[in-house]
Amino acid sequence: xxxxxxxxxxxxxxxxxxxxxxxxxxxxxxxxxxxxxxxxxxxxxxxxxxxxxxxxxxxxxxxxxxxxxxxxxxxxxxxxxxxxxxxxxxxxxxxxxxxxxxxxxxxxxxxxxxxxxxxxxxxxxxxxxxxxxxxxxxxxxxxxxxxxxxxxxxxxxxxxxxxxxxxxxxxxxxxxxxxxxxxxxxxxxxxxxxxxxxxxxxxxxxxxxxxxxxxxxxxxxxxxxxxxxxxxxxxxxxxxxxxxxxxxxxxxxxxxxxxxxxxxxxxxxxxxxxxxxxxxxxxxxxxxxxxxxxxx
Numbered sequence: 444x445x446x447x448x449x450x451x452x453x454x455x456x457x458x459x460x461x462x463x464x465x466x467x468x469x470x471x472x473x474x475x476x477x478x479x480x481x482x483x484x485x486x487x488x489x490x491x492x493x494x495x496x497x498x499x500x501x502x503x504x505x506x507x508x509x510x511x512x513x514x515x516x517x518x519x520x521x522x523x524x525x526x527x528x529x530x531x532x533x534x535x536x537x538x539x540x541x542x543x544x545x546x547x548x549x550x551x552x553x554x555x556x557x558x559x560x561x562x563x564x565x566x567x568x569x570x571x572x573x574x575x576x577x578x579x580x581x582x583x584x585x586x587x588x589x590x591x592x593x594x595x596x597x598x599x600x601x602x603x604x605x606x607x608x609x610x611x612x613x614x615x616x617x618x619x620x621x622x623x624x625x626x627x628x629x630x631x632x633x634x635x636x637x638x639x640x641x642x643x644x645x646x647x648x649x650x651x652x653x654x655x656x657x658x659x660x661x662x663x664x665x666x667x668x669x670x671x672x673x674x675x676x677x678x679x680x681x682x683x684x685x686x687x688x689x690x691x692x693x694x695x696x697x698x699x700x701x702x703x704x705x706x707x708x709x710x711x712x713x714x715x716x717x718x719x720x721x722x723x724x725x726x727x728x729x730x731x732x733x734x735x736x737x738x739x
């Protein structure tokens with residue numbers, strides 16, 4: 444039913460994707476039978492129930508502990524969770540395997556760590572970007588797995604070229620792009636959060652030449668892992684000659700005539716990137732030479 448709270452919650456947590464096993468559990472629990480399953484399928488599903496029950500118990504213990512860690516009392520939790528008394532709620536927690544205890548009195552609110560960002564430090568727009576990037580990553584992983592696996596297992600041979608052509612990109616680059624976008628969104632949110640808490644923090648951090656070099660080297664390494672791999676660009680120091688095929692020869696690199704413009708563009712983009720990084724290194728060299736002169 445559209446107004447079923449259990450179905451609404453499972454739909455939200457499973458990103459609108461149907462979960463047949465969960466549907467069967469709910470149908471069997473509510474109707475006393477499951478019309479769509481034969482005896483063999485029902486027996487197979489039944490084998491999963493003990494593992495699911497253990498997982499649910501562990502999840503329930505974790506959620507109870509999280510609520511209590513955030514300042515709720517046993518009385519509040521029991522009233523919210525099935526209108527239980529304090530003692531009944533504690534017994535329920537112990538039966539599920541919980542072993543922790545909390546102070547009886549009211550606990551003071553936790554002081555915010557100066558080394559951790561709070562919700563107030565984060566821009567809601569940045570948080571939304573992170574959520575969207577993670578949602579895209581999960582959807583990409585799901586689509587790649589559905590397209591390139593059989594019963595959840597990757598085949599021993601490479602995916603057929605026709606299949607790769609149909610989706611536009613090989614599965615690993617697709618996942619890499621999605622992962623990178625999620626990481627960039629998270630890093631941008633964190634940097635902006637610290638800047639909101641402490642305006643000028645990033646500028647002060649960049650005053651250190653060691654930090655600037657670390658940033659440049661990390662950025663350069665990330666770029667080398669990513670951009671040049673998909674470009675037609677010479678990898679070894681050999682003479683270039685225009686020919687009929689793009690290939691590595693014993694004494695030169697042959698570039699097909701139709702690939703020359705693309706190779707030229709790739710070289711130009713690479714030079715721009717290297718020049719930008721070299722500018723930072725030149726600045727650091729000038730700074731250290733100036734300091735050396737000041738002490739002479």
